[in-house]
Amino acid sequence: MTTLQAQALPPDLVSWLDAHAQALDTGAEHASEVVPQLAQAGLFRIGVERESGGSGGTTVNAIEAIAAVARHSLASAFVFWGQRTFIEYLLQSENGGLRERCLPALLAGEQAGASGLSNAMKYLSALEPLQMHAAPLDAGATRFRLDGALPWITNLRPQGFVVAAAFDRPDNTPPAIFAVPHDAPGVKRSEDLDLIALRGSNTAALTLAGTEIDASWMIAADARAFLVRARPAFLGLQCGMSIGLARRSLHAVEASGPAVRAALADAAAALRRELDALTARLYEGVASGAFIARPAAQFEVRIGLAEIVAAAAQLDLQAAGGRGYLRSHDTWPAANDTARRNREASFVPIVTPTLVQLKNQLAEHRRSEAA
Template sequence: MSQTDTRSSLLDAVAAQARAELAPLVQAIDQQGQYPGDYMRRLGALGGFGAAIPREFGGQGLDLTSQIEVTTLVGNECGSTAFLVWCQSSCAWYLLNSPNVAVRERYLAPVTKGELLSGTGMSNAVKHLAGIERIHLSARREGDEYVVSGSLPWVSNVGADHLVIVAASIEGEGYIMFAAHGGLPGLEQHPCPAFSGLEGTQTLNLRFKDVHIPASAVLAHPDQFPAYMKRIKGGFVLGQTGMGFGIVQASLKTIRETNVSHAHVNVFLDDQGDELAQELADLKTRTAALAQLAQEGRAPLLDVLKARAQTSELTLKAANSAVLHAGAKGYLMRHSAQRRLREAVFVAIVTPALKHLRKEIHDLEQKQAVVEAA
């Protein structure tokens, strides 16, 4: 089967599965905080986390653009679950690009196939590296192991039988990135306060107390960490665009449906459907080109950050427009437009948040200006 056929087959299967299996769960996910673990495992078996992963590791042998499209299709039905797909597929991306063979052999195939669900707890480290907050986990060497302590307030797609991939600082050496199983001694998981949305993402507070991490669970040691982060950052940031694209597409559907009966008054609203659809198409084209470069490890970071920022802006604009088009019905708790608005806000606040993105964009542009002036 050609790559084009493989891609079409995968996307058709993901879309059909999302309509049949995920759509009926959406209200429970959103309003009761139901975690769609069984759906996630079935999506993994279908290939939904491995579009960008080579076949020898259980993937589909396609590319990041295809993975973004998978996340988009899930987001058409549920933004919360699309976020989980990003978590899982990003962990596969981290493992694929690790310079350490042992951790790839140990975890990549089961994560790619959805046999081992995995959360990415890199929010704190990414914000720390951008100069926004201190790092919360610290490690010390003990023979061939690292011993980790500290806490992370919000980590999603985690549990006692899940994996989590996080980073910690080592005084005087830099940082490590590692995988930890939820059942490790010294690792506690606690509930978080209730969120206004995304309650079905199994987001927990993780507390590490002298947790021993063997070398076979390390994705990047201190001497590898800077180059490793540079290699993976473009891919995991662009991966989040699929969450936004799915929400935008669902919002456009609401706009079209309400215009059947209310176009005569909706025409007076800002952000009309045709304009939003064109902006989405242009952004998708640009993101696909950047994803191809990220796959090759050469996507310009500034362009990646700008595409991700525009995704947040467009998602907020489209979801807000959908609620206004729907009118009073869109303010009902059971209406999809109301849920989409809360999901859209999450796209703009999940790390890297819109304010974080704008800070990094500003910092990079300032550096470029200094170089050009010199």
Template sequence: MTQACAAAPAGRTSGHLTPQLVEWLDAHADAIDTGECDPGAVLPPLVEAGVFRWGVPAQWDGHDGTDIGDAIEAVAELGYYSMACAFVAWGHRVFIEYVLHSPNRELAQRWLPALMAGRVAGASALSNAMKFLGGIESLQITATQDGAGWRLDGAMPWVTNLRPQGFVVAAAVRAPDGRVAVVALPHDVPGLERSADLPLIGLQSSNTAAISLTATPAGADCLLHEDARAYLPGLRPSFVGIQCSLAIGLARRSLDEARRAAGRGNAPKGILAAPLEDLSARTAALADELVQGVRSGRLRQTPAALFKLRIELADAAAQAVQLELQAAGGAAYLRGRQPGFARRLRELAFVPIVTPSLVQLRAELARHEGTF
């Protein structure tokens, strides 16, 4: 049975999260993961605390002078406390990025104010398109001509932040002329059906569900871009970069918890000091390489390097959780003795499978011998 999670007051700190939001996250992280928190209560505190203002131009109520690197760091800081919240934030923030870079300025005028205010949730169903561009998967939505517009048929099997109170979802479709376009579909468009929330083992209050489309109308007013091949490669560093924030946040938290556990004498004195120091330095270096590579545009030109970073950060998160377990010892296997550890184990299980999955990325990298 879900419970209403009290809203977190807004404010501003020297980091990317407010102290009020951190307090709220600490209080509700386990409930959000297990679904005991009303999923509809997750997005509003993030909006109120300004999480989505990082890297957004001031004209759209963003933090002036910040960039996509700040957005990556903000979501990583969320992931330190709750991967479910970070996952919701990823979906909402990358949708904002899609709209910011869309040539359809009427669409931007229509959706950006609502997205920034949290009146509507942004959802990204473009993992299929990103995999399609890499030759990993075929497109799952097709369009047929219907007068001046299209009718869409297909499915989006796994989409997060599908807030029942109102959402808009980005999807790639194969147009009647064979090109691939990207559209933004509101929750109440005819023919769009949202499933019940998927029965996940964690991240349950993330409004993650499936969508089916049956003769769904789509006109020029919902077109994010008419050519996904021209549009999506430029967005891929933001898409994958913010996705990497989930692993960064988890690795940082488990490393900190491992230090605390080792300090309590749960492991022989000093035995984990070197591994903790080495992994902390490696995680910091990988996170910095990611942020700087996205900021500079280098990772747009070298997507293989971007995907390798995703794999290495996932490996770092896995090692960090294992170090936490080793440092805490048997206490980690007892309820309440190592708070949050069971949640972090479930969170870790999600890192390799968020699409494109690590298996898919490794297979594609091997097929192309390190290049895309």
């Protein structure tokens, strides 16, 4: 199994995340600062080759970096996931010109990258049709008209973003994936969605109406083939959020008073063992490429991690006792962190693909195997 030392974050970033975690969860006042803060720490460069402006390492290193941020703020880790996933699409794209044009600003945090491919991932699993449409405007298909809407995309930073989305095409042409810049004509971002948590994640809906774009913005000409290759990184980077949040919740239990710690020690140790084992399985599958041919194995890991997050958050709440149910109390500032982590944990099962969708996919996979 693949093991990896936990990613260490710069002390100034840790201080910033801890100071703003509550505000990022409950409001958008500091939403514009997240991408620059993460970029200043060099986090977007992790897992990117040095020749491309990165700091080296692999996708697994990037997952660990997301986990490290999630220990302090899941809203920030969610933004990190969106940015790093878009970067991953560029790294896996055959469009070298697009990569060279967009990557420097993304790595430096000068532009936000958003993954609008949740709809496409559900399309890949036959859960829903594509909601975006591309029509060629010339015989050579060098320009396209884009139309459609996506109801939920994270890291649509108002100061500037580029979003990846999949579009069906006419005449039995395979769906394609395009990168769409925020300032293209016909691109409209909604107001931030009224989330119950993670409100500083710049999450909004996106509408394209008659947006014209040329082929230089195409990430992949065959969306299905690309998504099969990209899905392990998409889900793996997403799992970083669960890994980090579970680790932090278990750490809170271990840091509680002696009597509480003794009462919860066995349950916390069992969860820690399960977490470490699933994390190792995830890293091995991502590093070896095994999840490309065996996506169900990664679905199982994602489901298992979400269940561990839920159990760890409950232990966190038990360790805090009544203090963990207080909205605010100057005497027990850590109680706010406990409540926040429980709100964050409630998000993990519904992030696309949701646990219900994954469980349905696993059931279908098992039926197919039995047949």
